[in-house]
Amino acid sequence: MNRTRIILRKVAWSVFTIFFVIILNFFLFRVLPGDAARAGIRDPRLKKEAVEMLRVRFGLDKPVINCFESLNPIELGSCNVNPLDTQFFIYVRNLLQGELGVSYHTNRPVAEILSERLWNTVLLIGAGQIFSIILGMALGVFAAWKARTYLDYGAVATSLIAWSLPTFWLGIILLFWGSSNGFPLAGKATPGMSSMPLLQQWGDIARHMFLPTLTYTIVYMGEYTLIMRSSLVDVLSEDYILTAKAKGLSAFQILKDHALRNAMLPLVTVIAINLGFTVAGAIQIEAVFSWPGLGSAIFEAVERRDFPMLQGAFLLIAVAVIIANFLADLTYTWLDPRVQVE
Amino acid sequence: MQATLQTSEQNNSLAARLLVFWRVFKKSRTGVIGLGMLVFMILVAIFAPLIAPYGRLETISVSDIYRPPNALHIFGTDDAGQDVFSNFVYGARISLTVGFFAAFISIIIGGIFGLVAGFFGGRWENFLMRFTDIMLVIPDLPLMVVIVALTKPSLLNIIFVIGLLGWTTTARVVRSQTLAVKSRKFVLRARAIGAGRGHIVSRHILPMVMPILVVQAVLVISLAILNESALAFLGLGDPTTLSWGQMLNYAFGRGAMSAGAWWALVFPGFGVVWVVLGLTLFGQGLEQVLNPRLDTHHLMPSRPNVRKEAANAKPIPSQALLEVQNLSIHYVNEGQLPARAVENVSFSLNEGELLGLVGESGCGKTTLMLALLQLLPSAGQIVDGRVFFKGVDLTALNEEEMNKIRWSGISIVFQGAMNALNPVRTVGDQIAEAIIRHIPTYPREAIPARVTELLDLVGIAADHRDHFPHQYSGGMRQRALIAMALACNPQVIIADEPTTALDVMIQAQILELLDSLRKKLGLAIVFVTHDLGVVAEMCDKVLVMYGGVTAEYADVDVIYNDAKHPYTVELLKAFPDLTKPKKKLSSIPGYPPRLDALPAGCRFAPRCPAAFDRCHTQQPSLHRIGTHGHIASCHLAEVGSTVPLRRIAPRTQK
Numbered sequence: 001m002n003r004t005r006i007i008l009r010k011v012a013w014s015v016f017t018i019f020f021v022i023i024l025n026f027f028l029f030r031v032l033p034g035d036a037a038r039a040g041i042r043d044p045r046l047k048k049e050a051v052e053m054l055r056v057r058f059g060l061d062k063p064v065i066n067c068f069e070s071l072n073p074i075e076l077g078s079c080n081v082n083p084l085d086t087q088f089f090i091y092v093r094n095l096l097q098g099e100l101g102v103s104y105h106t107n108r109p110v111a112e113i114l115s116e117r118l119w120n121t122v123l124l125i126g127a128g129q130i131f132s133i134i135l136g137m138a139l140g141v142f143a144a145w146k147a148r149t150y151l152d153y154g155a156v157a158t159s160l161i162a163w164s165l166p167t168f169w170l171g172i173i174l175l176f177w178g179s180s181n182g183f184p185l186a187g188k189a190t191p192g193m194s195s196m197p198l199l200q201q202w203g204d205i206a207r208h209m210f211l212p213t214l215t216y217t218i219v220y221m222g223e224y225t226l227i228m229r230s231s232l233v234d235v236l237s238e239d240y241i242l243t244a245k246a247k248g249l250s251a252f253q254i255l256k257d258h259a260l261r262n263a264m265l266p267l268v269t270v271i272a273i274n275l276g277f278t279v280a281g282a283i284q285i286e287a288v289f290s291w292p293g294l295g296s297a298i299f300e301a302v303e304r305r306d307f308p309m310l311q312g313a314f315l316l317i318a319v320a321v322i323i324a325n326f327l328a329d330l331t332y333t334w335l336d337p338r339v340q341v342e
Numbered sequence: 343m344q345a346t347l348q349t350s351e352q353n354n355s356l357a358a359r360l361l362v363f364w365r366v367f368k369k370s371r372t373g374v375i376g377l378g379m380l381v382f383m384i385l386v387a388i389f390a391p392l393i394a395p396y397g398r399l400e401t402i403s404v405s406d407i408y409r410p411p412n413a414l415h416i417f418g419t420d421d422a423g424q425d426v427f428s429n430f431v432y433g434a435r436i437s438l439t440v441g442f443f444a445a446f447i448s449i450i451i452g453g454i455f456g457l458v459a460g461f462f463g464g465r466w467e468n469f470l471m472r473f474t475d476i477m478l479v480i481p482d483l484p485l486m487v488v489i490v491a492l493t494k495p496s497l498l499n500i501i502f503v504i505g506l507l508g509w510t511t512t513a514r515v516v517r518s519q520t521l522a523v524k525s526r527k528f529v530l531r532a533r534a535i536g537a538g539r540g541h542i543v544s545r546h547i548l549p550m551v552m553p554i555l556v557v558q559a560v561l562v563i564s565l566a567i568l569n570e571s572a573l574a575f576l577g578l579g580d581p582t583t584l585s586w587g588q589m590l591n592y593a594f595g596r597g598a599m600s601a602g603a604w605w606a607l608v609f610p611g612f613g614v615v616w617v618v619l620g621l622t623l624f625g626q627g628l629e630q631v632l633n634p635r636l637d638t639h640h641l642m643p644s645r646p647n648v649r650k651e652a653a654n655a656k657p658i659p660s661q662a663l664l665e666v667q668n669l670s671i672h673y674v675n676e677g678q679l680p681a682r683a684v685e686n687v688s689f690s691l692n693e694g695e696l697l698g699l700v701g702e703s704g705c706g707k708t709t710l711m712l713a714l715l716q717l718l719p720s721a722g723q724i725v726d727g728r729v730f731f732k733g734v735d736l737t738a739l740n741e742e743e744m745n746k747i748r749w750s751g752i753s754i755v756f757q758g759a760m761n762a763l764n765p766v767r768t769v770g771d772q773i774a775e776a777i778i779r780h781i782p783t784y785p786r787e788a789i790p791a792r793v794t795e796l797l798d799l800v801g802i803a804a805d806h807r808d809h810f811p812h813q814y815s816g817g818m819r820q821r822a823l824i825a826m827a828l829a830c831n832p833q834v835i836i837a838d839e840p841t842t843a844l845d846v847m848i849q850a851q852i853l854e855l856l857d858s859l860r861k862k863l864g865l866a867i868v869f870v871t872h873d874l875g876v877v878a879e880m881c882d883k884v885l886v887m888y889g890g891v892t893a894e895y896a897d898v899d900v901i902y903n904d905a906k907h908p909y910t911v912e913l914l915k916a917f918p919d920l921t922k923p924k925k926k927l928s929s930i931p932g933y934p935p936r937l938d939a940l941p942a943g944c945r946f947a948p949r950c951p952a953a954f955d956r957c958h959t960q961q962p963s964l965h966r967i968g969t970h971g972h973i974a975s976c977h978l979a980e981v982g983s984t985v986p987l988r989r990i991a992p993r994t995q996k
Binding site: 017020021024028029032033144145147148160161163164165166167168169172173175176179230233236237238239240241242243244245246247248249250251253254255257258261262275277279280283284287288298299301302303305307310311313314317318321322325335336 | 475476479480481482483484485487488489491492493564568569571572575576577578587590594599604607608611614615618619622623626635637638639640641642715717720742744745746747748749750753754756761762763764765766767775776779780823826
């Protein structure tokens with residue numbers, strides 16, 4: 001099978017998964033109790049006209065989908081309605097136009113708020129991923145190379161402990177330490193910094209980023225170390241490493257030219273699978289450090305029962321993870337020539 | 343692991359199985375530590391009312407908020423004036439309960455999905471695995487947050503949400519294990535005799551999937567505990583109970599940070615770390631039982647070479663191109679007696695000569711060859727003897743000096759059927775690499791042409807140069823390895839069973855190729871094989887090894903016409919002779935000795951048709967026979983020996 005077909009198949013699969021998430025996201029908020037919009041409409045103090053007006057405003061006067069007037073409580077309805085005039089299709093159409101509804105709390109479009117916050121999360125996860133991958137790989141390579149020495153045992157023990165730390169708790173501990181060492185405690189920038197020169201602004205952001213990124217790095221580094229180590233030990237016990245050694249290559253050359261690329265393959269898979277967990281870490285870290293990203297958007301939306309915000313943030317996170325997964329999959333195809341002919 | 347499984351299959355009582363398991367498990371120090379940590383915290387949770395000095399959620403005094411640890415409150419007090427230690431002890435109950443029950447749900451769902459997908463295959467598998475893939479990609483904590491936020495945050499809801507979203511990896515792991523077990527012989531046999539599906543799953547597949555399910559469960563429990571604490575911290579916990587996460591939520595949200603009350607923040611999280619770390623270590627121990635890994639690899643240095651002779655002893659100078667003097671090699675594993683893989687082996691090789699190194703598998707041939715290039719695995723150690731190459735003692739060189747001799751002086755051809763070529767680099771690239779390494783002055787632009795020339799030499803067309811090893815056939819890979827071995831014009835080539843696993847036609851081609859290269863390029867070759875017939879045509883000298891020692895060493899004519907060692911004679915009988923087509927072939931009953939259980943006397947004695955009493959008690963020394971360097975280690979070859987070799991009369995004709 002050639003490369004284009006493999007990529008096309010993966011694209012199709014990702015699109016399908018995104019569609020699944022959209023459906024899930026829509027129905028979760030219709031099936032489960034607790035949507036404030038409907039709860040508000042049921043308020044007995046509201047006049048009938050006001051209720052009707054709100055229903056029209058939130059689009060609740062339309063059936064959820066063909067045959068169902070409402071899902072919680074379940075009310076059957078006519079199946080002979082124009083599918084394009086149901087809540088579900090209006091939701092999908094709005095999504096396609098980039099509409100995610102209006103936040104209850106700020107009364108601003110959710111899409112607008114999230115697009116501001118998306119980049120802060122990308123910044124945090126990006127920096128954290130880069131550091132944890134680099135450090136984890138370095139430590140893993142080192143541990144594998146010096147396998148069964150005290151250096152190796154030390155690296156493995158450190159990684160196991162790092163893996164066992166609850167992300168938010170490590171964040172709290174570091175915040176505690178940072179608070180007495182002059183680090184900023186919350187947010188992304190000191191208020192009033194925007195009037196300062198650009199370089200100083202960046203320095204300020206970097207200072208704010210230090211503790212969240214450190215938390216992130218420690219938590220994910222452990223896992224990357226362990227995977228890199230076991231993967232590299234596997235590769236280094238392959239016959240072709242003995243061939244390389246017999247060819248007179250130095251240990252460094254063997255690692256660089258023969259082992260690392262092959263050992264990277266499992267790591268890439270894990271990085272891809274991890275992206276979901278990574279977001280979990282980001283939510284916790286952003287909650288602890290009040291970092292204005294998607295994670296804290298979720299955190300705040302839960303606190304304020306701001307459901308359009310919660311729905312939008314979840315959708316955006318899920319779609320981002322699916323796309324990142326797809327990209328990691330592509331990297332895998334590119335790293336391993338054998339995938340092409342399968 | 344195989345051994346434990348077999349014994350556990352025989353002993354069906356649970357106690358016996360557990361005993362067998364424990365005997366293996368206790369060897370893993372990390373596993374035992376983890377289990378200890380886990381059991382400790384479970385006991386704390388069970389006996390919470392006895393351990394906790396204060397009641398559950400008992401406010402001691404509202405004015406006693408955020409008191410630092412003291413004699414009354416060893417973990418201090420929290421925002422509500424409650425004893426942190428007591429809450430910690432009761433919190434263990436909540437956190438562990440949620441973790442275990444949620445994981446139970448996940449394991450049941452994942453286990454059923456995996457079993458059904460793996461066992462039934464087809465549409466079921468397709469549907470379930472696609473669904474698993476989708477659920478695997480959707481980030482779980484955000485989804486949990488959404489669901490818990492939309493429902494009531496009660497303990498039961500949290501257990502179900504975590505449980506219902508945590509099964510994906512289990513389903514995958516169980517499916518692949520089921521697939522692996524399904525095609526095993528005993529399952530196929532059960533199917534063939536018409537056993538029902540239910541019977542096969544419950545009696546044959548489940549027992550084999552169970553161990554992996556247990557390891558998976560340990561991981562799932564720890565993830566569930568981490569998820570519960572994160573949810574509780576994010577404000578989605580059951581506010582009426584106080585899990586460790588909930589304690590942190592209250593402390594963090596109610597000013598512990600600004601009050602400097604580290605104790606309210608540190609201890610609850612420490613509980614989570616304790617349990618998760620315990621589970622992780624326990625899981626590592628289980629893994630070690632199920633899937634023992636040696637954790638050794640080719641970059642680990644072997645043990646330093648030593649020599650028995652006095653430090654100031656002068657080596658006997660060597661005139662030959664390659665000369666091995668009294669080489670002995672042990673494999674040393676901690677807690678075990680060293681395995682004497684090679685003992686007191688000597689041979690020499692001159693330019694253009696071909697030495698056949700013959701013996702069954704497990705006789706130390708490969709170990710000897712790896713030792714020549716100082717490539718022994720980490721447990722290997724040269725315990726005596728020297729290796730001379732052009733008068734230089736290779737056993738005295740350091741790694742850097744040795745690297746210069748590898749490939750440019752002595753190169754080695756491994757079995758190409760194995761994974762001797764790097765799968766992610768093109769064959770041409772791997773050949774070029776050797777040239778760049780050893781001949782740095784070689785003009786870069788001329789290297790592709792040189793690689794093509796080398797491939798041409800072994801009969802591989804130029805357009806295969808930039809192909810990957812998986813695009814080559816087995817014979818081509820073997821020839822590519824030979825081309826690679828020739829890349830730096832070495833004087834000696836070691837061919838380590840290069841024709842095993844190849845079909846007869848290809849075997850003949852490869853042999854012919856090596857022989858012609860020897861004549862054309864004046865190479866000296868050590869040809870390792872377990873088949874005397876293979877080397878009969880082309881070699882000059884033959885070294886027969888048995889159980890790590892020299893059985894016989896002589897010119898090829900002597901070996902074929904006047905073999906003295908019964909092992910050589912038996913080997914000769916084991917291959918067909920074209921001049922005597924009616925002659926019966928015979929094989930030698932039994933196997934070479936295990937290196938950790940060598941017989942007391944001659945290593946061949948247990949299988950030797952001519953063995954007598956002395957052979958079982960005394961190891962024969964090397965006896966020189968005649969003047970042409972014919973050596974045999976057999977009591978029968980002793981000078982003046984009168985014991986006739988009646989039963990194994992050597993053939994007189996070739």
